[in-house]
Amino acid sequence: MSTVDPALLHAFVDGELDLKSQLEMEQRLAGDPALRQRVEEIRLLRHEIREHAGYHAAPETLRTRVAALRSAAGDAPPSAAPSGVPTPTAASKAGRTIAWGRWLQWRPLAVGLGAAAVVALALQLAGPPPSRDEAIAAEVVASHVRSTLGQHLVDVASSDHHTVKPWYAGRLDYSPPVYDLTSTGFPLLGGRLDVIDGRKVAVLVYRRNQHKLALSLWPAPVYTTPGRPGSTRTMPIS
């Protein structure tokens, strides 16, 4: 077997080689079964680690401490030295400001996020001018982040769209489309109400593997989308 820098072999498996080195490596692999075997081993190991290594999500106690930082930021100049442990006063103060609770298990998966970003972008292109869009997007994101900090992920927790859809009747001046997407790998977790851009909107929360997606739905104002009444805009996050 020819000698190959192991670092290059790993970079090859990670898809991190530039095109020229990538092609060279492929050529070497084609003529070297032992090298191919090593590449397979690296792939397997990589898979095992990604599949099984423990991911440590931030615990509840840390979130309580983050909440304490907020009141600390309000009380002291921002350059104040960090205190090792929040005082009970600070913690209880923060407790009044926001009820912090469980956060989503956000295990970042670049592929999933990338896809979500592309969808969001594509849908945004069809929407009103960017400045207002950005403001609305910021509102949606902020609302989503807040919902994941507190325990207010959904108002109605149900995986049945026949339960969720009627729940909105009488709470909204429109009826949001609620679909059962379980068969495509997006089980419904429930729905909640939110206020975006000055109006009440329906937020449906779906799950995709370990990720949760919030889908905010409201009818587009007629004047911004001539000829396309009743379109909805979506904003997948996390």
Added chain:
Amino acid sequence: MSDEESWRRFEAVALPHLDAAYNLARWLTRNDHDAEDVVQESLVRAMRYLGGFRGEGARPWLLQIVRNTCWTWLKANRPAENVGLDDGDGPAHDIAAPAADEPPQVAMRRADRALIDQAIAALPAAFREVLVLRELEDLSYAEIARIAEIPIGTVMSRLARARAQLRSALAPAAARPVLRPVPKVAQNGGPP
């Protein structure tokens, strides 16, 4: 900017990556309580540096702060780890016997997890951080280089060595057909 505004910006930029921050700190300190301390201090620093954040790559930006805070903390509290030599002669992989009512698949997964976690924890910290950033945070070599403040070539070599060590640690116990056992000597090759 008012306190309320800066908190909102902080909330939007940094807090979505709290799990990533804790995961890195937890793997570097290998202790729940210390990881929380480190993340809290990192967030205080992040708030202070928020004005310098340019709006792109919030996760690598925050992780760089967490990483630096971790190393400062390790230097102060675990000076022995800075030589980067974890002898790896600790307790052998002792895995809890699976409960009888556990399906074999689940038991296998738990065994795998414990083994792999143990093997990663035994890596020298400089290797461990590169591996965690790559495999658990799925960051690119360029992003890891920026976070760890090392050249991309060093990211490559550390990652290759980290994986080689994991492979030797995992191969004999797990008896995987493809991962051949490697002589124990290979485990003792520390970083330069």
